[in-house]
Amino acid sequence: MYEKNGEKYFIVDSHLHMWSAGPDNWVKGQEQYAKGWIECFHAYMGLGPPETHWPLEKFMSYTHEDFEKDVFEDAGVDHAVFQSTYLMEWYTNGFNNAEQNAALMEKHPDKLIVNGRFDPRDGDAGLKQLEEDAKRWNLQGVKLYTAEWNKGSRGWRLDDDATQPFWDKCKELGIKNIHVHKGPTIWPLDKDAFDPRDVDKAATDNPELNFIIEHVGLPRIEDFCFMATQEPNVYAGLSVVIGGLMHARPRFFAKVMGELLFWVGEDKMLFGSDYGIWEPKWQIDGFLDWDYPQPEHEEFSDYPRLTTAGKRKILGLNAAKLYGITVPEGMGDAEAAAKDDAQLVEAG
Amino acid sequence: MRRARTAAAAAMSASSGAGLRDQVWDALGAVYDPELDEPITSLRFVTSCEVSAEGRAQIVLRLPTPQCAPNFAFLMAADARRAARGVPGVREVVVQLEDHFTGDEINAALTRGQGFTGAFPGETEDDDLEALRELFTRKALIARQARVCERMLAAGAAQEDVVAARVADLPSEDPDVPRVLELRGQLGFQTESDAPAFVTPNGAALTPDQLTRWLRAARLVRTSLEANGGICRSLLAFRHNLEPDEEEEAR
Numbered sequence: 001m002y003e004k005n006g007e008k009y010f011i012v013d014s015h016l017h018m019w020s021a022g023p024d025n026w027v028k029g030q031e032q033y034a035k036g037w038i039e040c041f042h043a044y045m046g047l048g049p050p051e052t053h054w055p056l057e058k059f060m061s062y063t064h065e066d067f068e069k070d071v072f073e074d075a076g077v078d079h080a081v082f083q084s085t086y087l088m089e090w091y092t093n094g095f096n097n098a099e100q101n102a103a104l105m106e107k108h109p110d111k112l113i114v115n116g117r118f119d120p121r122d123g124d125a126g127l128k129q130l131e132e133d134a135k136r137w138n139l140q141g142v143k144l145y146t147a148e149w150n151k152g153s154r155g156w157r158l159d160d161d162a163t164q165p166f167w168d169k170c171k172e173l174g175i176k177n178i179h180v181h182k183g184p185t186i187w188p189l190d191k192d193a194f195d196p197r198d199v200d201k202a203a204t205d206n207p208e209l210n211f212i213i214e215h216v217g218l219p220r221i222e223d224f225c226f227m228a229t230q231e232p233n234v235y236a237g238l239s240v241v242i243g244g245l246m247h248a249r250p251r252f253f254a255k256v257m258g259e260l261l262f263w264v265g266e267d268k269m270l271f272g273s274d275y276g277i278w279e280p281k282w283q284i285d286g287f288l289d290w291d292y293p294q295p296e297h298e299e300f301s302d303y304p305r306l307t308t309a310g311k312r313k314i315l316g317l318n319a320a321k322l323y324g325i326t327v328p329e330g331m332g333d334a335e336a337a338a339k340d341d342a343q344l345v346e347a348g
Numbered sequence: 349m350r351r352a353r354t355a356a357a358a359a360m361s362a363s364s365g366a367g368l369r370d371q372v373w374d375a376l377g378a379v380y381d382p383e384l385d386e387p388i389t390s391l392r393f394v395t396s397c398e399v400s401a402e403g404r405a406q407i408v409l410r411l412p413t414p415q416c417a418p419n420f421a422f423l424m425a426a427d428a429r430r431a432a433r434g435v436p437g438v439r440e441v442v443v444q445l446e447d448h449f450t451g452d453e454i455n456a457a458l459t460r461g462q463g464f465t466g467a468f469p470g471e472t473e474d475d476d477l478e479a480l481r482e483l484f485t486r487k488a489l490i491a492r493q494a495r496v497c498e499r500m501l502a503a504g505a506a507q508e509d510v511v512a513a514r515v516a517d518l519p520s521e522d523p524d525v526p527r528v529l530e531l532r533g534q535l536g537f538q539t540e541s542d543a544p545a546f547v548t549p550n551g552a553a554l555t556p557d558q559l560t561r562w563l564r565a566a567r568l569v570r571t572s573l574e575a576n577g578g579i580c581r582s583l584l585a586f587r588h589n590l591e592p593d594e595e596e597e598a599r
Contacts, residue, residue, distance in 0.1 A: 032449065036414040036415060036449050037415065039414065040414060040415045043412075043413060043583045043586050044583065046582070046586030046587070047579070047582050047583070154471070190419055190464065190472040190473075190474035190477055190479075190480060191419075191479075191480060192480060192483060192484075193417060193419075194417070218575075218576070218579075219383070219572070219576040219579075221568070221572040221576075222487075222565075222571075222572040225568055226565075244579055244582075245575060245579070248578070248579075248582045249575065249578035249579070249582065252571070252574055252575040252578045253575075255574070255575065256571055256572075256575050258571075259568050259571050259572075263568065298502070
């Protein structure tokens, strides 16, 4: 629970990591990519409050103890979902693969959920691996990273024909939450590689699955929103939105929140800290305090308001619903809360 | 940034390259990040710009992260090269993209005077990236013309008046109007004074029943562009220890 001003909040952090990105884990000959990747992440940490910044050395190789303190003790996170990212071409043992994440999950089985992954370019071997992983870690979700390099290929798309067998396999295995991350990506090289519209076909063809678009499709928030309004099973993952904008660019944060509340709605927005990029405490605390900038400028006037009940949904109840997490008494019931004040302002 | 440039220009004033250097800098000010629709100079993507007395220009570019998309990186580097070459007196231009994970490929292609396929042979057949550029020119137009329209409405213009307005009616003092017309020109849309002031993404005149929806959609595109620009500026500032740059929050 996170406690603020005598109120308790049930927190589900739907997007975080336990990675290993130090030089000891860099693939020989690929050091520039491994190093560039983690330095890029570290720059993102710079968008948070200065007192929460870590030196690069700690950032590359934080420990289980760091995680337990930052996530459980300081931020009061009740449940957290690990989003595994492999990047095996750059990191010898993977950047933060399910195995690494599971090592911590085994210490806190009542609090941590591990998501797996698949890559359609692995074909039948990939299907088999997914099946093994699902049984081993009781997977409810996967994190898909379409920019990953794989044996000469620099990326893939969710609407590739080769992907459908993996959707079918997910349904068979009871995996229902599909977290999708676009970029930082370079493929297809000559197109807009961030375009999230391949999610559209996958979501339409597979209504049994929930698609959570991490970072709300950043940098293509507009394409994401236009798509999300048409697909009932598409959700907005707020990682990077809160961490990257709330402190560094508060006015833009307010606008992005206003747009998301308008186009996507508070029932389909999920808090994710993206730890270790940012510690969750300042994000939860600031989000509970958040409102449109005061005195309120006219440009914010027709955005939907966000009440405490709405914040409860975003910080925990919505994700609890997707992952079947039991919410304690008195913390607000996701089903009931969703009905009350989630009316979207109609466009036009 | 402007102050830094003036200081640098003053320091160089003894050399005959100084005037030319300012001209090259100004030319770079007309090179836009296609994704953010802002000049690469105000985004602080130009690390250095030097021009020798013999007219040899050396331009170094940096992007917010080493992982920024190679296609946009290539467009900016190629555009910078073209802009500098267009300055009379400049005989040779070397553009270098630093600290980027495909910097070597891009720099080598530019040095050889090649297009995008030269940088990534076998991985693309699109040498000039025109489709990509057009996609983002359209987004930029959607976002920017809505800014003009919102200001007109805020200043008291009636909805039917903005829909009926012509290019000649666009407020001349509005800082976004010249760029709006430039973007329209790039997309092949009419820019004559009697052409519609506001157009749909396909260049058709806006109709009264479309206005609310058009503004709503445009505001989303604009928010996305501005938020991305904000993140890019913040990342760049953090990585290079630059003073915070808040100008875009003010508009």
